[in-house]
Amino acid sequence: MKVRSMKYIYLIFGLVISTTFTINAQEIVSPNKNIKAIVSKKESDKNSFGQVYFKILYKNKSKYIEIIPNSPLGILRDDQQFTDNLKLISESKSKEVNQKYEMISGKRKWCDNLGTEKVFKCINSNNEPLNIVFRVYNDGVAFRYEFTNKSNSLVNVIDESTTYVFPSTTNRWLQTYTDSYEGFYPFSDTGKSNDNKNNKQEWGFPALFKINNNPIWVLISEANISGNNCASKLNNSKNPNQYKVRYASPRDTFKQTGVKTTLPWNSQWHTLIIGGLSDVVESTLITDVSEPNKVEEINWIKPGAVSWIYWAYNHGSKDYQKVVEYIDLAVEMKWPYVLIDWEWDVMSNGGNIIDVVNYAKSKGIKPMIWYNSGTSWLEPTPNDRLLTPEKRAKEFAWLNKMGIYGIKVDFFAGDQQDMMKYCIAILKDAAKYKIMVNFHGATVPRGWARTYPNLMTTEAVYGAEWYNNNTVLTDKAAAHNTTLPFTRNVVGSMDYTPVTFTNSQHLHSTSYAHELALSVVFESGFQHFADRPEGYKSLPSEPKEFLKNVPVSWDETKLLDGYPGEKVIIARKKGNQWYLGGLNGNEEIQTLKINFDFLGTGNFKLKLIKDGENDKSFAVEVIKVKKGDLLNVECLPRGGFVAVVEK
Known part of the structure; x- marks a missing residue:
């Protein structure tokens, strides 16, 4: 009798639940x-x-x-x-x-x-x-x-x-909210923060969830x-x-x-x-879901690789002679752009901003320069040249006259409505003067790259420049790098400033092949290669040639394998070639498995550049592959590989 009563109660309860939302x-x-x-x-x-x-x-x-x-x-x-x-x-x-x-x-x-x-x-x-x-x-x-x-x-x-609302057994990878979006995406199965700075339980976008055991x-x-x-x-x-x-x-x-x-x-x-x-x-x-392109003429918008001075010196571009070295690096590496970073307005040691821009143009390199948005951290200069339409018109006309192709705007004050208006105003006005834009210290991408295609990339990531600031990235980089393809880089171009072989202020623990693979795994319309000139010039011929030719914009992208924080293999197509990048996020040797089901019919040649005998060496193989083949690539701890596939 008691059992039947309970069954009746459960039946009534079930009917209530099933009809509550119908x-x-x-x-x-x-x-x-x-x-x-x-x-x-x-x-x-x-x-x-x-x-x-x-x-x-x-x-x-x-x-x-x-x-x-x-x-x-x-x-x-x-x-x-x-x-x-x-x-x-x-x-x-x-x-x-x-x-x-x-x-x-x-x-x-x-x-x-x-x-x-x-x-x-x-x-x-x-x-x-x-x-x-x-x-x-x-x-x-x-x-x-x-x-x-x-x-x-x-x-x-x-x-x-x-x-x-998520089921309680959901796994999640979320970043503690900060208006710069420069943080990690740690794994959690509880939804509770282990970050003592996140006592409000606030999380930034994008936020990744795996539902139950599905x-x-x-x-x-x-x-x-x-x-x-x-x-x-x-x-x-x-x-x-x-x-x-x-x-x-x-x-x-x-x-x-x-x-x-x-x-x-x-x-x-x-x-x-x-x-x-x-x-x-x-x-x-x-x-x-974002608004269609509002820029009528777009043939001047050109993605490309960039040589970048800041990482090696943890400083800007006020030394004319050092900027010249990075222009010469761009020439040697066949990269179309050089970014002249903060403090260019006080450049000395042999020349000023006009001198260095003219030098770049004489070498066939397109210069870009940095600006402080003037809304947040005001210490680096120039910091008050873009705040009003009148100032932007004056500045952008001057950039056109000099021959500047793009700007990097840094240190925005947050995610409030006035900052959204300001970012969009910069994009609109820059487009009138055929100037491409890179946002740093800014909100995560939210679709503007379709509406204003002169937006080439955005930081909003805990990137390689953090090797300048503390030791955290030394131990966390490999796992972090294998999480970003599933989180931050999904929603838009990501200016991580990758592929560094030497050390900045703090040590790397990723292998050279891992660093090389970041050029494919991370997508960015401007790919700022951050190492000092000798870091690239001393590379063996195969990885050096790879970096001279790797595209930064793609016809197609496929995830071949991966799991956040553990591993990733991404294939990206440009023309008739596929570029593959693989990362080991673990502290142990791991075999990454490439499945070539993404290929069309026929036979293909694969040139593989992978970890060598140690984390500072490479091994190169040329292999014939076809659709349906499997290839095992053994990676060192925190290692990786790149490959080019063509008929």
Whole structure:
């Protein structure tokens, strides 16, 4: 009798749970039918207003698995709440989104913005409208909020109730939030931070999750931020498995919370890249949902390799003679660019900025120069030449007259709305003067490279320049380097400043072949090769020739194998050649296995440059391969390899 009673209670409880979120439940399905997003509303007993939720299902072995349980949606203005007081009044029919577009730099030249869209029209308890737009792609989900009514007066969008809920057994790789995005992505299976600096439990984008024990991964970020948005972050302080979206915090010189805007208005796209690890690494979802190219003429935008002075000396470019050495290095290595870093405005020891620019041009090298954004750390100069449209016009006209091809802008003050406006203003104005841009000390990429293709790369990474600052990277570099392809570099070009063989202020522990492989594994429209001239000039002929010829923009990208923090093999295609890069993130010898299923028909020649007898030597092999072959490459601890495959 007692058992039957308990069964009855469980049955009733199950019926309650199963019906809680079925009211007004509607689904959106990806074109390949592998991903479903379901939008529903939990109604209160007294009226038809309540909280709107979404959940995501993924087809694994012909069965749908719930990977994101019901998760709250909603947004908050200072004058209106659109959170737990919403009514779903209608939804649009499913609409195909289908655009093909070209990227000048990035992991793939031709991209497909292909998905299914539905618009859910809501009103709040004050009868004010809100649209929630969902798109479901073959490799993920994107959604955003839209206020559709019009107003001439400013409203303040201050917060969201958007929350990503995960099963408790989810594995995760998240970076403690900092506005420079220069940190590690440590593994956690609890969602709790081991970083005593992260007592707020705040996390930066992108954030990587592996769902339960399934081979299903989710990378959360955001895209298509405009001057009417601020950037956001995640917070799981209330529940370690519930990650709430929070807007950038006010700062000392900018007290605003959230966004001030007139209506109509839309939020950024909240993005979830979903699938196997290869789906995540190869995805272009961030640029797919971003605004198309706004730069009419683009033939002047040229990705390329750059020689870079800062790393070796932990300083800028005020020594004319040292800058000349890096121009000569670019000539020898056939790299098209040289970056003249901070303090060029006080250059001495034989010449000034005009002299060194003229020297570079006389050698066929295109110069680029550094600027302080003038908004944060003001010590390095020049620091106040870009802050207003008038100053930018004057400066960019001068750069055109001198023959400067690009700028690196550093030390932005954070993720607030004014910084988003400032970054976009720099990109727009630079494009008018045919100047390419590299953002440092800035927010993580959020799709601007599609809209403004003169944005060639962004730092927002704990990169090789940290060898200048402390000893941390010496021990962590190998594992960190094998995590970045699955996290930071997925969402956009990453200016890690790689491939250094000598030591800066602190030691390397990665092998020379590992360093060489970073030129392929890490994608960046400007690839700043950071070592001192002798580091490259003393290389054996094969790796030296490889660095002279390795592309920095790609027609196609494929993940061949990998796991965060342990290993990675990436294949990138340019023309008729495939370039492969493999990294061992472990402290022990590891055999990396190349599967050549990605090749077309016929026979191919593979030139392999791998670890030699020790971590400062190379071994070279030439091997015939074909589609379906397997090749084992033994890597030293923290080692790696590169290869070129051609018919």
